[in-house]
Amino acid sequence: MSSAAITIQGLSKSYGKVRALDELALTIESGPVGLLGPNGSGKTTLLKLLLGLLSPDAGTARIAGMDPFTPAGRLALRRFVGYMPEGDCLIPGMSAVELVSTLARLSGVSKDDAMTRAHEVLDYVGLDESRYRECDGYSTGMKQRLKLAQALVHDPPILLLDEPTNGLDPKGRRHMLDLVHDLGHAQSKTLLLCSHLLPDVERCCRDVVVLQRGRVVAEGSIAALTMAEGHRVRAVVLGDPAPLCASLAALAIPCEPSRSIGQPAGEGPHEIVAVLQSADCDVLFTAAARAGVSLLSVEPVRSSLEDVFVATLATARNEESA
């Protein structure tokens, strides 16, 4: 597989007058990628298009090098893709083992391996003895885990996960995120995690794509997107930070004392936030030496993904209205 797991060009899809995707162009590399966007931004539509469950109005897509919009390509790519849908979609009357082993058989796992494989993935997602019960009576958390298990049963290199933490309690959510993180990082799966819960994406993914009204409004690595403008750094200073701030001010570097850490002012370590002119922190160390204070640590100040998300959507909205 090439490094670009998913390539999309000019993809459009409308439901009547509602335009769900608007000439979407996107390249998704291997690895865990978060698909963010407010409700109705086209996330689920994009996943369904990638699986060939919807036909586009215009545009092309390649997933693992295959075309989801031709019958042959659709059948071929579904062996490489695991899909966890958003809705319940479980078959009443079936137990988890039966469901997963049946779906394994449909994916091409041999008869001998299907049951073994079903148990392996159910073990992995943590569905214990309840796997023998009919899934009608499952809790939301168990249903979500079962849906993840069925997506994994044929060990696909690409996973499309639609809102995997939907309706989960904090413990269940943490468990699900651990699994998704493990799949995306330790198991090296290409993972498209569709969610509007930003902390989930921040925790599990390396890259994000932000959609709004069917268009990409931001994409890139989370590290790059959350890097604040102006190289903001947070430094922990031992002693009084005032001379350091004064020294930095003389160099036209804005600096503000942030807070005292655990001790009264002037005695213990203090935090300061400075906006440097470049990524090079030498100027900070020089100023600290000149002010006669010691720096215990220096780290870049990042925006949260939520800040970036809100700012990006606001910018996009402003551009649209302009």
Add this chain to the structure above:
Amino acid sequence: MKAATHTEVYRRYTGTLTAHRLRFWPLGRAGIRTAAKKKLPLVLLLAPPAIATIIFAFAVYTRFALQAGVTPTPFGGAQTSVASVLGSTMMANAAQQMIQVRDQIIACLVSTSLFSLLLISWYGAGLFAEDRRLGAHLLYFARPLTRLDYVLSKLVVVMFFGALGGLLPGLVICLVATFASPEWSFFTQEYDVIGATVLVGVLWVTLISSIVLAVSSLSSRRTFALLGAFAYFMLTFGIASLLAQLQKDDDFMDVSPVLASVRIAGALLQLRDAPQSSLPLAILSVTANIVIAWIVTWTRVKRLEVVA
């Protein structure tokens, strides 16, 4: 590498993924297994055809046993008759005249047809409707499964239960007749009855299954599909009977697919008092119903697989 919150590790699948030759079969089999889990409807719907089969099979066995000069017992054993040779011969002749295998099969099929219709409707109504309601089709179509495979998997389920009620009773009677007849004379001399029985059973099951699946594909809930299927059968039956009465023309009976298939069954099994409606019209009616039902099903399933 372990996921942090529990002790199980992810294991890679080391085998190779190969498409099943009959890709519909795993899904069809799972469908049968799941449907058969609920025992009460299965018992209620299968018990009457089973009882009817036993009664008519015993009548057929009795006929051949008397013909062979033995007194039949209901437990399969045969005791030597104590009747005189004259009496025995008379009884055998009377049994041969009175109990015709063909008539027994027809009587059995007539008595079980309602239950086979109920079986097919009960197990077939939810097949597409529930998949759509729950979104289960997303799980299937996210895998290398074609629309044809999906439809065939549903057909397997409905035909299986239909065959239990609509085909198996006739075959059991034929089997009993074959083994009870002297030197398998039923098989060697009346094989056309076996062929006709199979044809009638297949025709009935195919017709009812096709209509029920089409209604299911149009419905959003199993209950609606069940009501819809019964409404269709009863409405066409009512209209056909009414038109035939009003117009004094039995050909109108063929408007009802059920009555049309009874007409064809009568012709195949050479029923003495078969319905008098037109046979070509009956064939046309049944064919049209099956074809239209499949067009509807195919179109609706296309929308499940890929939404335009």
